[in-house]
Amino acid sequence: MSKAIKQKIPLRSVIRWSAVVLAFFSLAPAFFAQSILPPQRNLLPPRLDLEGAVEKALADNPQTKIAESGVKTAEAGIAEARTGKKPFVQFSQSAVRSNNPVFVFGSLLEQGRFSSANFAVQSLNHPDGLFNFRSQVDARMPLFDQRQTRSRIARAENGKNQMLLRAEATRQQLRFEVVRDYYGAVLAGEMLEVNRRAVRSAEANSQKTRDMVEVGMTTDADYLAADVELANANQHKLEAENNLITSRAALNITLGDEPDFERELTGTLKETYFPEEDQNELIRLALTNRPDYQRAELAVEDGRQQTRSIRDQKLPRVEAFGNFGYSSPYLANGSSDYTVGVNLTYTLFDAGRRARIERSAEGETTAELEKENLGNRIKLEVIRALQNYRTAGAKIRVSVKSIAQAEGALRIIQDRYKFGLTTFNEVLRAEAALVQAEHNLLTARYAYLVSYASLLLATGRLTDVRAFE
Numbered sequence: 367m368s369k370a371i372k373q374k375i376p377l378r379s380v381i382r383w384s385a386v387v388l389a390f391f392s393l394a395p396a397f398f399a400q401s402i403l404p405p406q407r408n409l410l411p412p413r414l415d416l417e418g419a420v421e422k423a424l425a426d427n428p429q430t431k432i433a434e435s436g437v438k439t440a441e442a443g444i445a446e447a448r449t450g451k452k453p454f455v456q457f458s459q460s461a462v463r464s465n466n467p468v469f470v471f472g473s474l475l476e477q478g479r480f481s482s483a484n485f486a487v488q489s490l491n492h493p494d495g496l497f498n499f500r501s502q503v504d505a506r507m508p509l510f511d512q513r514q515t516r517s518r519i520a521r522a523e524n525g526k527n528q529m530l531l532r533a534e535a536t537r538q539q540l541r542f543e544v545v546r547d548y549y550g551a552v553l554a555g556e557m558l559e560v561n562r563r564a565v566r567s568a569e570a571n572s573q574k575t576r577d578m579v580e581v582g583m584t585t586d587a588d589y590l591a592a593d594v595e596l597a598n599a600n601q602h603k604l605e606a607e608n609n610l611i612t613s614r615a616a617l618n619i620t621l622g623d624e625p626d627f628e629r630e631l632t633g634t635l636k637e638t639y640f641p642e643e644d645q646n647e648l649i650r651l652a653l654t655n656r657p658d659y660q661r662a663e664l665a666v667e668d669g670r671q672q673t674r675s676i677r678d679q680k681l682p683r684v685e686a687f688g689n690f691g692y693s694s695p696y697l698a699n700g701s702s703d704y705t706v707g708v709n710l711t712y713t714l715f716d717a718g719r720r721a722r723i724e725r726s727a728e729g730e731t732t733a734e735l736e737k738e739n740l741g742n743r744i745k746l747e748v749i750r751a752l753q754n755y756r757t758a759g760a761k762i763r764v765s766v767k768s769i770a771q772a773e774g775a776l777r778i779i780q781d782r783y784k785f786g787l788t789t790f791n792e793v794l795r796a797e798a799a800l801v802q803a804e805h806n807l808l809t810a811r812y813a814y815l816v817s818y819a820s821l822l823l824a825t826g827r828l829t830d831v832r833a834f835e
Contacts, residue, residue, distance in 0.1 A: 392467070411628040416548050419621060421749065422832050423544045424537060426622025427487030433533035440526035447522040450515030453507040458500075465495040473498035476693035476699030479545040500689040500701070509708070517675035523620040524668045527662045535657035538828040545819040546833060547617040550635050553812040554610040557805065561603040564801045568596040570618050571797075594793050633835070635811040639759070640833065645752055652748050659744060662737035669730030676722045682712040719791045744824070751821040758814035765807035772800040 414422075424430050464470070470493040476481040477498065484487065508515070521761040573594040578584040613624035653659055686708050694700020782788040815834060821826040 379597045380395060386491060387426060390655050400696065409567050411630045413630045413632050415632045416545065416831050416835055419523055419548050419617070420544045422621045423540050427540055427620065429536050429540055430533070433529070433536040434530040434657065437526065437533055440522065440529040442524040444519065444526055447515065447518040448501065450511060450518060453505050454505065455505045458502050458504070460500045461497070462500070463495055463497045465493055467491060467493055469498075469810050470494075473693065476500070476691070476703065477695055479695070492633075497695050499697050500691060500693050502567055502689055504689040506687040507689065509686055510682070511685075512681045513678045513681050514675060517671055517678065518673050521668055521675075524664050524671065528664050531661045531664070531716070533655040534662075537661040538657070538823055538826070541828050542823045543620050544617075545834060546816050547620045548631065549614070549635065549812050550616045551610070551613040552631055552635055554606065555631070556635055558603065558606040558610050560801060560804045561599065561606045562810070564797075565596070565599040565603050565799060568592070569600040569784055571794070572596050572695070584790070591790055591794060595797075623806055625825040635808055635815070637762075637811070638815070638834075640755075642756070642759075645749065647751060648748050648821070649745050650743050651827065652825040656744055656824075657826060659737070659740055659826075662740050666730065666733040667738055669726065673723060673726040673730060676726055677746075679716070679719060680713065682710055685709045690809070747824045748821075751817065751824040755814070755821050757818040758810060758817045761784045761810035762807070762814055766809045769800070769803045769807055772796070776800050 408605060416701050450516045462469070462473075467490060470485070471480075474484060475497055503713075572589070575589040575592040579586060579639065618625050618627045618629075686706075686707040688704065690702065690704045692700055776793075776799075779788055779792050779796045783790065783793050819828060819831075819834070
């Protein structure tokens, strides 16, 4: 046995190394799990406030993308209209073989190969077949086009402005839909919570009456009434759960998500009051700000521009043109030629112009009448939205008062029931009245928020939703 083995190991060293080994094996699983296993996902649903919901809807909802596509199409129309002032250049290449006397005569001249021998009568009347390869570049440039290009550009820019207004109307409508669906989902959640409390209260009543029946303090009638109350409360809870699922699906679709996407809404139906404005002032704001009314004004202007364009067609049209050609028998050894000139065209008689002017004038009149009709509809929408807004505010005040009254009535009836001064059915009716009052308050708050959003939409001012938060 060697000297190293024979030497005794100190007890302190053995204890120290044992502690190190134990620490390694105790920490190794956690280390490897942290370095190898994937991190755990956050299982909590994402939180979403109203402003974030609007931003997401504006980014992902197909309605905004359709509106943006319309604006891009209109911009392309403006670019196309502006090309009317630019030259038009075209290249053509032909390869023709024929023994037609006129073709042969002209092709020989184009190719620069015509000679005195080609004047022979036999050669002129019965020429041999001839190949002619013709390359040509044609160009046209409008110098004065009866102001048609200017008219097309003006109408195209008008169309773009209409598309921009349509896009703005789409965004405002989408904001309204988000407010309606967002608080609709919040309302459904709070309604469900009210119904859950009603179920717990009904369960407590059922248990209480069962215990009282067992000790002979009440009759089976009260127990059966409590069971009926519990069944009704459960039914209302099921309806509230169904409404919550539907409301969340509607919101998700508005936001551009799948209907069953899970998220937590941070909004609440809190007590909120918005300013109330004069009806005539609101109508004035609507006729100033509404995108659809501004589009109607642009439609009238478009009709006027179209009428001017038709009237300008009686003016002359001036166009410069030119071409450069190359003709050869075998793609080589040919001859080139060119042509340049200016062309003026003036229509002496156009029987259909007067009818076109009259039709365009009627279209302009129709646009004016449609604008007037739209203005009347806007006025009615503003009045209706204002009245709904005022009514919803009044309902909130009534609902708050009715909740206080229902709570007080319930306490009194419960006390009277304890002393045998009233029936259990009265207690059930008081509890149902309180639940209904809570439902009415939540519904009134929701209607108030939505009616204010509708009023902003009717006046063309629903440009953000910060006032709702």
